Amino acid sequence: MDRPPELDPSQEPEGADLQDAYERGHGPYQPHEPGYGLDQPGYNPYEDEIPDPQARMLAVKNAKAYLLKTSTKSGLNLYDHFANILTKILDEQPTNTVDIIENISKDVKWAQFRKKMDTLRDEPLIPPTFEAAEKCKALFVKQGGEEEHEGVEEEMGRPALPNVMEVAFYFEQAGIGLNKDESYYIFLALKNLIDVQPIQTCRFWGKILGLEMNYIIAEVQLREGEEEEETGEEGEGTTAEEEKETGEDGEEDEEKEAGPPKSTYKPPPPIPKEPNGTGTNKYVYFVCNEPGKPWVKLPPVTPTQIVCARKIKKFFTGWLDAPIVSFPPFPGNEANYLRAQIARISAGTHVSPTGFYQFADEEEEEEEGADTYEENPDFEPPPVAEMVESLATWAHHVKGILKQGRCVWINPVQKSEENEEDDEEEEEEEGEEQQEERGPPLLTLISEDEGMKDIPAWTTQASTNLIPEYSVAILQSNRWPGAYAFASGGKFENIYFGWGHKYSPESYTPELPPPAEAEFPGGPEITETVDPTVEEEMAFKIAQEEALAEAEEEEEEEEEGEDD
């Protein structure tokens, strides 16, 4: 035993080890204890043996009981501890055991506290890393139906899938773009999109960053005839409702005067959105948060959404169904806002080398509604140096959006006349003829883009000055930071990486709330006047009677005159 017996706090039973009792040196001595020395002939304080067998058994039992005492601090007892140590030593048979006995004792004590097998085990945490890796792995699995693919490719001259890696390479020369792994995942995700949807042409449009998640956007043209026809029905439904409402208003105004006056305010007719395949809805956009997640189709954009998107500036959260809380209230949720911003960015920054596209017929060039262009087979790409030097070598190939929110101007007053024939007279308000808006024609050079204050709209640079023969001409938009274009040889491409907002040199000021509505116009019938006092009434009455009397006298005079 390591502890000196003097410090042993446990109470010693009387029949315990006589040696200990002696060493403790307590008195007075009991008759059986050695100090007494009387009834133990030949007893020696250093003698271990207890002559009486009964006492010895008792002593052994007491010793064992002492060893089995549980420690108040650790809940272990010495007996078990020794048993474990000896078991361990005999099992392992280490060399020089006596030198490491303290360490063995410590290790055994440590082992006590390790839980052997807990019935409750923590579920192994599956970090989201592995789930995402699963999804990405799914991208790499080749889809079935290889024969169909080959058939499709033979039909169409150009493959629908763009070469994302090649484009990424050119942009990388300018330091723009995602890392190669992500580009490859996007490549595979686009391939999946093409397999699933009936797509004619497809392009990686870019990436818009959001607060919680980002958006990867693909610009797509669906094959003809595959577009949904639901949108047409929706449009007709709304106009039918409008007709009913105005018809009812007219009738009720005449009949019911007892009820509160109905408002005669007719909101300006909504500007119809452009049909799919033209103008702002020329392309269909699919988005996903990460490559590997399913692609979601964005709804077509309406002019009201574009007009409102111009007035607000909000970060994207990454959830397509998130509401947009803003003033003026945005008609739609984040999916619509995203689509509107994509339309604005495309219209503002999609450029190509001048001459790459030409109009299909020369006659259409003069028409305002020129919307179609085709590739110019005789296009000769100018050298990169020239593309960097002069902005006249680049041209927009997407129509700009007018203030109305469409690419092609439409007169809303005219359209409503066709629908509501009853109210023609009310509709002809001469003072509110809207002026036809004209935007720049389709293939305008970007040198005609206005800058903001002293910042030009575009910045050009060559990707490298050290090796001019292999450099790439890079165009950066200053109006939409994050929009880039490159051109090299006959290849060019546009892309967008950014937050999805326009640059403005001044701070954003939200639109002010509209002025308070004017009250009902005042007139003498409803203007309050002071009630006449009694004297005034009497005076008025007297005056009236005098007037009457005078009138009667005049009549009598006239009658007398006539009789004569």
Next chain:
Amino acid sequence: MEALSVPAALELVAGGGAGLSPERRAALGTSLPLLQRDYRFERVWFWGCIQGVRGAYYIAEGLGPDRAAPRSRLYSLNCVDWSLLTPATKEMLALAEQVKGRFQGDPSFEYHLAEINAEAAASVIESGKEPVMKEEARLIATIEQIDRAVGIVPRGAFVKTPLGSVHENRHFEGLSLVEAKKLSSYFHFTDPVNLKNKTLLEKANLDPSTDFLDSLEHDIPRGSWSIQLEKGGTVVVLRSLLWLGLTFYHVPMTKQFGYVYFGTGEKNLDLPFML
């Protein structure tokens, strides 16, 4: 980001679409070690790139033995030749707040304060100098503002010794995935402002060797950081919404972290409207 880990770090930060071309990357690989040798820095950080209208500025920072000491900053137009920038002064910072708009890309361009703000111009004239601000000074002030406002490091990455100097923590093994998603695990790597305003109860829980900087939790406005887990949770990317373009990356459970700025050098004052 550390000069040595620039290639790997640029891969992790590329989610925002901005990066460096291979030419610049290669140039950095050669010129940053030379900077370290010439200026006797202990560490060289590639701070980032400010896009001007006609050119871009590439910025590097050099750190001495005390990592919290004011850092020396250098700029280059081509990642090969570097020039040292003078430390920022209060006047520079005050004037730079007045100047708005893009950087031009030419370090000797002068902003005429009279056009921008008549009062500031008057005060400068009174002090006996011309009412112009050179783009270089604006650059210095902008870098200082960005570092102060949004330069961040993970908690535990740096330790403060009892003598007051700050070193990298060799025992830093990275934040766990759970910690990495919290804003309170990241600190501003500048002189703390809010630390002394904490209550005694909060201060009692802090460890003075690692918690000697302000955390991001109390940044105004709330929500001015976007935390995302990219690549399925292998990288935590924080993007600042106040200075658009500042990206911080950290790979949880490893020692890799760093921040870089790729942007136009303008503060996003519309942030409260955009959230």
